[in-house]
Amino acid sequence: MSCPICDADRVSKYRPFCSKRCADLDLAKWLNGSYGLPSNDPEDLDVDVTTEEKAPDRPH
Template structure:
């Protein structure tokens, strides 16, 4: 079964092998900007400060 190539998630143009899954560095940078600017979010409640500290401490112990 042949699957149809998926387009760039930002502008819908064909993907570039160099910038996969995007078509260009511009679209890649636009996507990164969305993450930095809170344009994207992972569903769920916000983490409590105590939970963040516990994760950091546990990460240092591993």
């Protein structure tokens, strides 16, 4: 089986990855929401819009 990030042979120490780097990249994807699934639920859409509307305007 190969590493899900770079397709290299996996190493048992970092299973299912080939290295700490690939394991960390996968963790980063989880933490920043890259693996999230979009929702088609109208209630979720309304919450997002009202949250944005109530957020104070802040400069970058």
